[in-house]
Amino acid sequence: xxxxxxxxxxxxxxxxxxxxxxxxxxxxxxxxxxxxxxxxxxxxxxxxxxxxxxxxxxxxxxxxxxxxxxxxxxxxxxxxxxxxxxxxxxxxxxxxxx
Numbered sequence: 001x002x003x004x005x006x007x008x009x010x011x012x013x014x015x016x017x018x019x020x021x022x023x024x025x026x027x028x029x030x031x032x033x034x035x036x037x038x039x040x041x042x043x044x045x046x047x048x049x050x051x052x053x054x055x056x057x058x059x060x061x062x063x064x065x066x067x068x069x070x071x072x073x074x075x076x077x078x079x080x081x082x083x084x085x086x087x088x089x090x091x092x093x094x095x096x097x098x
Contacts, residue, residue, distance in 0.1 A: 004038050008050055018049050021060055025049075025067055044075070051078045 005012040019026045019036065025045050028036040038046070045067075052063040052074065066074060 001036050001038075004043055004046065007043065008046060010050065015046065018046060022049055022064065022067070024064075044078075047082075048074050048078050051081070055081075 001012050001015060005015045008015065016036075019028060019042075022045070026038075026042050026049075028038045028042055031037055048067065048071070049063055052058045052066055053060070056066075058066060
């Protein structure tokens with residue numbers, strides 16, 4: 001849970017809430033202690049949820065509707081943003097090296 005929260009830059013409580021609210025889309029496994037174990041697909045879904053809630057400003061119900069109706073386009077946008085952020089980080093490193 002903590003690792004996923006750190007990867008997304010969110011609080012663990014937000015990740016926990018999203019996992020419970022979007023249980024149709026995010027299905028983490030639980031270990032013997034009861035801790036949530038997220039698969040890479042779950043992490044990508046959480047990225048999509050974060051994008052819809054934080055960047056697009058949708059409500060929780062709106063995000064559920066969007067994931068149900070048009071998940072493919074949401075996935076493409078989230079991946080494009082990830083690539084652009086990676087390019088930006090590389091450019092910042094190049095500028096710092098100069």
